[in-house]
Amino acid sequence: MKGYTTLAGRVAYERADGVTVSLSGQNLLRERQVLAKTTGLQSERRILLSVSKTW
Structure with a gap:
């Protein structure tokens, strides 16, 4: 099997009231x-x- 490369990532924003998107x-x-x-x-x-x- 031939080699391969993958890419993964995450971007997040956390608000002061504890909500994360x-x-x-x-x-x-x-x-x-x-x-x-x-x-x-x-x-x-x-x-x-x-x-x-x-919470």
């Missing part, structure tokens, strides 16, 4: 990445928006 992504360089040639397993690009609150 974040945007994270995985496999940002390509739409799909083949992980195992024999099984055809592929990893798709994923982008997530998250909102959390601490």
Whole structure:
């Protein structure tokens, strides 16, 4: 299997009232990445928006 490179990242903003909003992504360089040639397993690009609150 040929080597490959992936890129992932996260950007977040935390407000004074404890609310955090974040945007994270995985496999940002390509739409799909083949992980195992024999099984055809592929990893798709994923982008997530998250909102959390601490008390």
